[in-house]
Amino acid sequence: MFVYGKNVAREILNSDYKINKIYLMNNFNNEELLKLIKKRKIDPIFKTMSEMDKMSKELHQGIIIDLEEYRYYEFEDIKNDLESSFIVILDHIEDPRNFGAIIRTCECAGVDYIIIPNKRTVEVTSSAMKTSSGALTNVKIAKVSNLRNTIEKLKDLNYWIIGTDADGEDYQKVNYEGKIALVIGSEGNGLKQIVRSSCDIIASIPLKGKVNSLNASVAAGIMIYKVVETRE
Numbered sequence: 001m002f003v004y005g006k007n008v009a010r011e012i013l014n015s016d017y018k019i020n021k022i023y024l025m026n027n028f029n030n031e032e033l034l035k036l037i038k039k040r041k042i043d044p045i046f047k048t049m050s051e052m053d054k055m056s057k058e059l060h061q062g063i064i065i066d067l068e069e070y071r072y073y074e075f076e077d078i079k080n081d082l083e084s085s086f087i088v089i090l091d092h093i094e095d096p097r098n099f100g101a102i103i104r105t106c107e108c109a110g111v112d113y114i115i116i117p118n119k120r121t122v123e124v125t126s127s128a129m130k131t132s133s134g135a136l137t138n139v140k141i142a143k144v145s146n147l148r149n150t151i152e153k154l155k156d157l158n159y160w161i162i163g164t165d166a167d168g169e170d171y172q173k174v175n176y177e178g179k180i181a182l183v184i185g186s187e188g189n190g191l192k193q194i195v196r197s198s199c200d201i202i203a204s205i206p207l208k209g210k211v212n213s214l215n216a217s218v219a220a221g222i223m224i225y226k227v228v229e230t231r232e
Contacts, residue, residue: 001067003129004060009033013040015137018068021045025052025062033063058130070124073113073142075150079157084112086227087159087181091147091195092121093216095187100131101217102184107135109224115150115181118143151198154181161200164223165190168202171223176230184220 013036022044144150159181185191
């Protein structure tokens with residue numbers, strides 16, 4: 001997987017993420033990143049601007065890193081993690097930029113795991129990595145085959161399942177104590193009915209304007225930090 005840009009590179013180089021190769025533009029002169037590359041004992045491959053542009057359709061800022069593919073966690077990892085108490089479940093999010101933004105928020109807020117389905121959903125890509133500003137290196141994402149079954153298993157682990165949709169209870173009045181699994185719906189359709197019916201409660205963010213919905217990553221950010229605020 002190729003990732004691009006200085007901010008992402010900084011996070012990756014400061015992590016223990018496995019790096020296959022690093023490509024730098026001939027005149028690359030960012031001293032901080034060059035020191036980090038040297039510290040990781042990696043010999044970069046230098047390219048011309050034209051060669052770098054052919055490798056990346058996105059703004060690369062003179063640095064491209066070839067990473068190992070992301071290794072997803074499994075539900076058993078969550079089940080065996082006795083310290084886990086806050087999970088975000090993404091119900092078929094499709095936009096990699098929304099995904100990346102949610103990942104970044106989850107990392108900043110200290111979410112223990114993100115759960116995604118293994119079909120018809122966005123996955124960890126270079127776009128998601130870039131939008132997350134490299135936060136993916138510090139976030140645990142689990143893939144599951146069935147969200148409804150996973151939610152039932154989380155209930156057995158004493159998680160309170162809070163779905164987010166337009167016609168639920170005011171999110172500010174919801175109880176967020178205990179172990180929480182927050183379910184965020186897709187950009188266009190919200191929560192699937194089978195997932196919604198599995199939730200313990202549906203929470204809604206009141207909208208005062210004429211637009212009838214929030215961007216999925218914005219809604220996720222509001223809800224995630226409401227959980228954090230309540231639990232502090």
